[in-house]
Amino acid sequence: MNAISVVNFVNEAYSLRMKKDLTQASIEPLLDYFQKIIPLNNEEKRLVTERFQPRLYRKRQYVLQEGNQCNRMNFVVRGCLRLYTIDEKGNTHILQFAAENWWLTDIGSFYGKKESKLNIDALEDTMVLQISFENLTFLYDQAPKFNRIFRVLIENSHVALQNRLLQNISSTAEERYLSFVQTYTHLYNRLPQTQIAAYLGITPEFVSRIRNSQIKKS
Amino acid sequence: MNAISVVNFVNEAYSLRMKKDLTQASIEPLLDYFQKIIPLNNEEKRLVTERFQPRLYRKRQYVLQEGNQCNRMNFVVRGCLRLYTIDEKGNTHILQFAAENWWLTDIGSFYGKKESKLNIDALEDTMVLQISFENLTFLYDQAPKFNRIFRVLIENSHVALQNRLLQNISSTAEERYLSFVQTYTHLYNRLPQTQIAAYLGITPEFVSRIRNSQIKKS
DNA sequence: ACTATTTCTTGATGCAGTTCATTGGCGCAG
DNA sequence: CTGCGCCAATGAACTGCATCAAGAAATAGT
Numbered sequence: 001m002n003a004i005s006v007v008n009f010v011n012e013a014y015s016l017r018m019k020k021d022l023t024q025a026s027i028e029p030l031l032d033y034f035q036k037i038i039p040l041n042n043e044e045k046r047l048v049t050e051r052f053q054p055r056l057y058r059k060r061q062y063v064l065q066e067g068n069q070c071n072r073m074n075f076v077v078r079g080c081l082r083l084y085t086i087d088e089k090g091n092t093h094i095l096q097f098a099a100e101n102w103w104l105t106d107i108g109s110f111y112g113k114k115e116s117k118l119n120i121d122a123l124e125d126t127m128v129l130q131i132s133f134e135n136l137t138f139l140y141d142q143a144p145k146f147n148r149i150f151r152v153l154i155e156n157s158h159v160a161l162q163n164r165l166l167q168n169i170s171s172t173a174e175e176r177y178l179s180f181v182q183t184y185t186h187l188y189n190r191l192p193q194t195q196i197a198a199y200l201g202i203t204p205e206f207v208s209r210i211r212n213s214q215i216k217k218s
Numbered sequence: 219m220n221a222i223s224v225v226n227f228v229n230e231a232y233s234l235r236m237k238k239d240l241t242q243a244s245i246e247p248l249l250d251y252f253q254k255i256i257p258l259n260n261e262e263k264r265l266v267t268e269r270f271q272p273r274l275y276r277k278r279q280y281v282l283q284e285g286n287q288c289n290r291m292n293f294v295v296r297g298c299l300r301l302y303t304i305d306e307k308g309n310t311h312i313l314q315f316a317a318e319n320w321w322l323t324d325i326g327s328f329y330g331k332k333e334s335k336l337n338i339d340a341l342e343d344t345m346v347l348q349i350s351f352e353n354l355t356f357l358y359d360q361a362p363k364f365n366r367i368f369r370v371l372i373e374n375s376h377v378a379l380q381n382r383l384l385q386n387i388s389s390t391a392e393e394r395y396l397s398f399v400q401t402y403t404h405l406y407n408r409l410p411q412t413q414i415a416a417y418l419g420i421t422p423e424f425v426s427r428i429r430n431s432q433i434k435k436s
Numbered sequence: 437a438c439t440a441t442t443t444c445t446t447g448a449t450g451c452a453g454t455t456c457a458t459t460g461g462c463g464c465a466g
Numbered sequence: 467c468t469g470c471g472c473c474a475a476t477g478a479a480c481t482g483c484a485t486c487a488a489g490a491a492a493t494a495g496t
Contacts, residue, residue: 085384093387095380108377111370147365152329154372159326161379162313166303168386169311169419173483192443201387206483208445391453410473424453426475 027052029077030129033101037149044143051135056127057081063104063120063128070109070116072130076102079126080187082195084119094199097123097187103153123195173202177210245270247295248347251319255367262361269353274345275299281322281338281346288327288334290348294320297344298405300413302337312417315341315405321371341413391420395428 083096098104109116139146197204301314316322327334357364415422
């Protein structure tokens, strides 16, 4: 067995494991998630199971690319996605991360049926459960309860965005960093600092200096 | 007639005019607004007319004060409102303006039935049409179409917030100012610069300098 | 196991935007 | 018309954060 075939073997083993995960992909985390908002009856559970599709994305793989329409809503079962733009100067700006049990889509493109100006990609190998616009509409029709569930989701998302905007307007980089670390403890030691910097709207260098000054303080 | 009674007379005349406006308050702008999203039938129009209440706010009057629950959604017919917080240092930060044909509420408090951390007040004498949470729920029940209408509203609002956040992360104060002027032409020569500064997240002094440098360039 | 790539750190320098203080204009109350 | 509160303008000093550069450390690719 030469070097190359070892690589192939490794990749295949990897893919295989991913595929195994996929076929065994459990809809459970999503059902649990809904259950915590409003209890579902069996028919509603059946609908969810039927209309959501599991899908795997490898690290760095695009889930949505600028210029395309975003026609799926993603629920992250395992891994981590980001929603972002790249500006004219080539800088990346992250609007949202989504790790386990978070939703991610470009709402404007998804509901408005417009070309997206945003990108979504995977920061880690990521498994999602996704639903198309058509299937979501079907869900709304068949079980009006989902109207309410998804309204709650967007409301929460809206409130989070408002708070973040306020922070950006009113706080220093250091305050924002500390608040991020506090709010997303599970994320900050899992993501490279470049990503955190792109989220906070500052340079990676400055994140480094902030961390440094924090360590000295303690 | 002494000085004080002149004042009273003036105020009364003013109030009188406001009250006259109020009784004549037309639901038309709101019906027009809905009509542009989805046509309404007569029953739906009747429901809107029945469930929305006109109300007047004087300049500087609170519509919502921090610590209270926000239990009304406001549609501005005439005038201008702002949604804002005041931080520990005493600085005001404006999340949103709402002039004619705009909606304003604290979504988190309204839907979540929580105490609000935000304030809403009137920057000018303002006439709104407002609906309570209960009446909105009633509307959703009686005419499910409104589910969709209000989902579209919150989606639009969400997209606007996302864009603004991106701007704040990625652009200079000057770029943000220019973009504000372009997007809200009708507002920027109607609002004091202190308010615009509080919206953009910069000092009034710096707004002044930006305007100055713009004038020199042209 | 080695190399390439990405990530983090640290220093020097510059600038965008703040802070503080002063001045002047305008609308409004007495 | 006088005095007071609010808003805009402008200068001087200061600072938070960016930029550029270069090296060290960690990770991924083969």
